[in-house]
Amino acid sequence: MKKVSLKDIATEAGVSTALVSYVLTNKDKKARIGEEMAKKIREIARKLNYQPNHIARSLKSGRSFTIGLIVADISNPFFANIARTIEDEAKKHNYNVIFGSSDENVDKSQDLINVLVNRQVDGLIITPTEGSEQQILQLKEQKIPFVLIDRFFPEIPASYIAVNNRESAATAVSHLIKLGRKRIGMVAYKTTLHHISERIGGYQDALQQHDIKASNSLLKKARYSHLKEDIRLAIDQLLKGKQPADAIFFATNSLAIEGLKYINTLGIRIPDDLAVITFDEGEALDLFYAPVTFVRQPILEIGKAAVRVLLEQILDHTTATTAICIDTTLVVRKSCGSR
Amino acid sequence: MKKVSLKDIATEAGVSTALVSYVLTNKDKKARIGEEMAKKIREIARKLNYQPNHIARSLKSGRSFTIGLIVADISNPFFANIARTIEDEAKKHNYNVIFGSSDENVDKSQDLINVLVNRQVDGLIITPTEGSEQQILQLKEQKIPFVLIDRFFPEIPASYIAVNNRESAATAVSHLIKLGRKRIGMVAYKTTLHHISERIGGYQDALQQHDIKASNSLLKKARYSHLKEDIRLAIDQLLKGKQPADAIFFATNSLAIEGLKYINTLGIRIPDDLAVITFDEGEALDLFYAPVTFVRQPILEIGKAAVRVLLEQILDHTTATTAICIDTTLVVRKSCGSR
DNA sequence: CTTGCAAACTTAAACGTTTAAGCATATTTT
DNA sequence: AAAATATGCTTAAACGTTTAAGTTTGCAAG
Numbered sequence: 001m002k003k004v005s006l007k008d009i010a011t012e013a014g015v016s017t018a019l020v021s022y023v024l025t026n027k028d029k030k031a032r033i034g035e036e037m038a039k040k041i042r043e044i045a046r047k048l049n050y051q052p053n054h055i056a057r058s059l060k061s062g063r064s065f066t067i068g069l070i071v072a073d074i075s076n077p078f079f080a081n082i083a084r085t086i087e088d089e090a091k092k093h094n095y096n097v098i099f100g101s102s103d104e105n106v107d108k109s110q111d112l113i114n115v116l117v118n119r120q121v122d123g124l125i126i127t128p129t130e131g132s133e134q135q136i137l138q139l140k141e142q143k144i145p146f147v148l149i150d151r152f153f154p155e156i157p158a159s160y161i162a163v164n165n166r167e168s169a170a171t172a173v174s175h176l177i178k179l180g181r182k183r184i185g186m187v188a189y190k191t192t193l194h195h196i197s198e199r200i201g202g203y204q205d206a207l208q209q210h211d212i213k214a215s216n217s218l219l220k221k222a223r224y225s226h227l228k229e230d231i232r233l234a235i236d237q238l239l240k241g242k243q244p245a246d247a248i249f250f251a252t253n254s255l256a257i258e259g260l261k262y263i264n265t266l267g268i269r270i271p272d273d274l275a276v277i278t279f280d281e282g283e284a285l286d287l288f289y290a291p292v293t294f295v296r297q298p299i300l301e302i303g304k305a306a307v308r309v310l311l312e313q314i315l316d317h318t319t320a321t322t323a324i325c326i327d328t329t330l331v332v333r334k335s336c337g338s339r
Numbered sequence: 340m341k342k343v344s345l346k347d348i349a350t351e352a353g354v355s356t357a358l359v360s361y362v363l364t365n366k367d368k369k370a371r372i373g374e375e376m377a378k379k380i381r382e383i384a385r386k387l388n389y390q391p392n393h394i395a396r397s398l399k400s401g402r403s404f405t406i407g408l409i410v411a412d413i414s415n416p417f418f419a420n421i422a423r424t425i426e427d428e429a430k431k432h433n434y435n436v437i438f439g440s441s442d443e444n445v446d447k448s449q450d451l452i453n454v455l456v457n458r459q460v461d462g463l464i465i466t467p468t469e470g471s472e473q474q475i476l477q478l479k480e481q482k483i484p485f486v487l488i489d490r491f492f493p494e495i496p497a498s499y500i501a502v503n504n505r506e507s508a509a510t511a512v513s514h515l516i517k518l519g520r521k522r523i524g525m526v527a528y529k530t531t532l533h534h535i536s537e538r539i540g541g542y543q544d545a546l547q548q549h550d551i552k553a554s555n556s557l558l559k560k561a562r563y564s565h566l567k568e569d570i571r572l573a574i575d576q577l578l579k580g581k582q583p584a585d586a587i588f589f590a591t592n593s594l595a596i597e598g599l600k601y602i603n604t605l606g607i608r609i610p611d612d613l614a615v616i617t618f619d620e621g622e623a624l625d626l627f628y629a630p631v632t633f634v635r636q637p638i639l640e641i642g643k644a645a646v647r648v649l650l651e652q653i654l655d656h657t658t659a660t661t662a663i664c665i666d667t668t669l670v671v672r673k674s675c676g677s678r
Numbered sequence: 679c680t681t682g683c684a685a686a687c688t689t690a691a692a693c694g695t696t697t698a699a700g701c702a703t704a705t706t707t708t
Numbered sequence: 709a710a711a712a713t714a715t716g717c718t719t720a721a722a723c724g725t726t727t728a729a730g731t732t733t734g735c736a737a738g
Contacts, residue, residue: 003694005693005694005695006694006695006696007694015717015718016717016718016719017694017695017696018696018697018717018718018719018720019716019717019718021694021695021696021697022696022697025695025696027696027697031697031716031717032714032715032716032717033715033716033717034715034716034717037716037717051453051456051457052457052694052695053398053459053693053694053695054457054458054459055394055397055398055403055458055459055693055694055695056398056693056694056695056696056723057694057695057696058394058695058723059392059394059395059398059693059694059695059722059723059724059725060694060695060696060697060722060723061695061696061723062723064394066437066458074419074422074423074426075416075419075420075423077414077416077419080413080414080416080419081414083413084413084414084440087413087438087439087440091439091454096437096454096455096458097437097438098405098435098436098437099426099436099438100426100430101423101426115430115435116435117390118390118391118393119393119394119405119435120392120393120394257622257625257626260626261625261626264626264628282622282623283596283621283622283623284621284622284623284625284626285626286596286600286623287596287599287600287603287623287624287626287627288626288627289603289628342724344723344724344725345724345725345726346724354687354688355687355688355689356724356725356726357687357688357689357690357726357727358686358687358688360724360725360726360727361687361726361727364725364726366726366727370686370687370727371684371685371686371687372685372686372687373685373686373687376686376687391724391725392723392724392725394723394724394725395693395723395724395725395726396724396725396726397693397725398692398693398694398695398723398724398725399692399693399724399725399726399727400693400725400726401693
C-alpha cells in the first residue's frame with residue numbers, strides 16, 4: 001500500500017516524471033506540454049488518487065508551508081480562540097499550524113522555538129513570555145520571520161499585533177468612575193510584560209484624569225505561578241480595610257475568574273457591594289449572575305492580522321517590521337451597576 | 340545566512356557527509372568512526388550551530404514525527420485541554436502536533452484529514468464528527484494509523500479512547516434521584532454520535548433502576564448549529580409545564596453553560612428551584628453561584644492514552660486496534676442541593 | 679609474505695519533488 | 709533551401725539526509 005508518487009504516474013503514462021510534475025503543478029502551458037498528454041496525465045493522477053508529497057516539495061522549495069504558533073496558555077479561551085482563527089486563516093493560504101503552549105515559562109518557550117525552527121516552519125507567531133527578549137533577538141538575528149501577538153517588547157523592534165492596552169484600560173476605569181465608583185482597585189499580574197504595565201498605566205491615567213489620587217494600596221499584583229493564593233490575598237486587602245474598594249478592574253480574564261470565584265465565597269454582591277470590570281471575555285464571565293462588563297479584544301482581527309503580517313514577511317522576504325495596534329470595545333453589562 | 344548542513348560540517352572537517360551523519364546520529368560506534376574524528380566533528384557542529392533538517396530526514400525515513408490532531412471544537416475548554424495534553428505528551432516522544440478544529444462539520448473534518456495526510460503526518464488523533472464514518476473507513480483502508488477520542492463508531496472496529504459514558508450518566512442521574520429529585524430532565528445534542536446516545540441511555544437506565552418511568556417530554560435535544568434557540572426552547576418546555584422538571588442533566592459542558600445562561604434570565608434559583616448536573620467541567624461552571632456538580636473526564640489520562648496507543652500503532656506497524664474505556668468521577672458541588 | 683580482518687573512512691544511491699537545460703522533430707520565416 | 713523558431717518531451721541535478729556497500733590502510737595470524 002505504498003503511496004503513489006510522480007514516478008508511478010510517469011511509468012503508467014510512459015513519460016518522464018518531469019512531465020508529470022509540470023502538468024500537475026499547472027505549468028503545462030509554460031512548459032509547452034501537449035494538451036492530450038496533459039489530459040492523460042491528469043486522468044491517471046486522479047485514477048491513482050495521487051497526493052503530492054508535501055515533504056519532498058518542502059525539501060526542494062526550502063519552504064514548509066507551516067507556521068509555528070506559541071501561545072502563552074492554550075487552556076485560556078482567549079488564546080484558544082486566537083489559535084483557532086490563526087489556524088483557519090493560515091489554511092486559507094495553504095499554510096498549516098504547529099502549535100505549542102509555553103505556559104508563561106521562558107524555558108518552555110525556548111524549547112518550543114527550537115523544535116519549531118528545526119521543523120523548518122516558515123515563520124512563527126509568538127506570545128512572548130516574560131524574560132524572552134533574548135529568544136526574540138535571536139530570531140531576528142537568524143532572520144526567521146516572526147510576529148508577536150498580545151505582547152511585545154518596546155525596546156526590541158519587531159512586528160507585532162497588539163491592542164491599545166493603555167487607552168482601553170483607561171476607558172474601562174473611566175466607565176467605573178462615571179458610574180460613581182470612588183475607590184477603584186486593580187488586580188494585575190506581577191510581571192514586567194509591557195501589556196500589563198500599559199493596562200496599569202491606563203488605570204492610573206484614568207484616575208488622574210478624574211482627579212482621583214492613585215493609591216498603591218489599591219493596586220495589587222498576583223504571580224501567575226501562585227494565582228489562587230495571591231488573588232485571595234489581593235482581594236482580602238482590597239475589600240477588608242476600613243475603606244474597602246467599591247470597584248475592581250482585573251487586568252485579564254483569568255484574574256477576573258479567579259478573583260470572582262473568591263469573591264463569591266465572601267458573600268459580596270456584584271454590582272451592589274462591588275463593581276467589577278475586566279479585560280477579555282470568557283464564558284464564565286457571561287454565565288456569572290451579574291454578567292461581567294469587559295474590554296473586548298477583537299480576536300478575529302488579531303489572528304488575521306498576525307497571519308497576514310507574517311505571510312508578508314515570508315513572501316516578501318523582507319526584514320521590515322510591521323506594528324499593528326487594534327482598538328478594543330467596552331462591552332457593558334451588569335457587573336458595574338448603573339446610575 | 341543559509342542554514343548549515345551536513346555538507347558544511349563535512350567540508351570544514353575535510354571528510355564526507357556520511358561520516359558526519361554517522362557521528363551526529365550517534366552511530367559512530369556502529370560505524371567504527373575514530374574517536375578523535377568524532378570529537379572533531381561534534382565540535383564543528385556545535386561551533387556552526389548545526390540544526391538537522393527535519394524535512395530532509397523525514398523524506399528519507401518516510402516518517403515525519405508529526406501527528407495530526409482534529410478536535411471537534413478547540414474553543415471548548417475540554418478539547419483545548421485535550422489538545423494541550425496531547426501536545427505535551429507527543430513532545431515527550433519527540434513528536435509534534437499539527438491541529439485543526441472541525442467545528443463538528445463533516446466536510447471540514449474531511450478537509451483536515453486530507454491536509455494532514457498530505458503533510459505526511461505519521462498518524463492522526465481524531466474526534467470524529469457525526470457522519471464521518473466514511474472518513475474513518477478510508478483511513479483504515481489506507482492503513483493510516485489513527486485513534487479516535489471522545490467518540491467512536493461501535494460498528495467500525497478502530498482504536499479509541501473513551502469514557503464509560505453510560506455508567507457515568509447513570510451515576511450522575513442516580514445522584515439526583517438520591518437527593519430526592521423526581522422529575523429529571525435531560526438536555527442532549529441532537530446527534531447520532533454514540534457517546535451522546537450512551538449518555539442518554541445511562542440517563543434512562545438510572546430512571547428505570549429507580550422505577551421512575553422515563554418520559555419523552557423530559558428528554559430534549561438541541562442542534563449544535565442552533566444551540567441558543569434550541570436550548571431556550573428545551574428549557575422552556577422542561578420548566579414551564581404544569582409539572583416542571585426539578586432537575587436537569589446536561590450531556591456536555593457547552594449545553595450546560597448555554598442552558599444556565601438562559602436559566603439565569605428566568606429567575607430560577609439553583610439548586611432550590613432546580614438541580615443541575617452536567618458532563619465535563621469548565622471555569623464557567625466553577626464560577627457559577629452554585630458551582631455545578633459534574634462528571635469529570637480524566638483529560639490528562641485520555642490525552643496520554645491517545646498518544647500512547649497511536650505511537651504503538653505507528654511504531655509496531657500494526658493494524659490491531661486498541662479500545663480504552665476510562666472511568667469518570669462525579670464531582671459533587673452545590674448545584675444539586677442536599678438532603 | 680600472503681591472507682584475513684578490523685578500523686576508518688568514502689561512494690553512491692535513495693527518499694519525491696522541481697526546474698533549468700538539452701535534444702529531437704516539426705513548422706515558420708527569410 | 710537554409711536558418712530560425714516552436715513544440716513536446718527527456719535528462720539530470722538539486723534539496724539535506726541516511727545507510728548499505730565499497731575502498732584503503734594497517735596489522736595480526738597463518
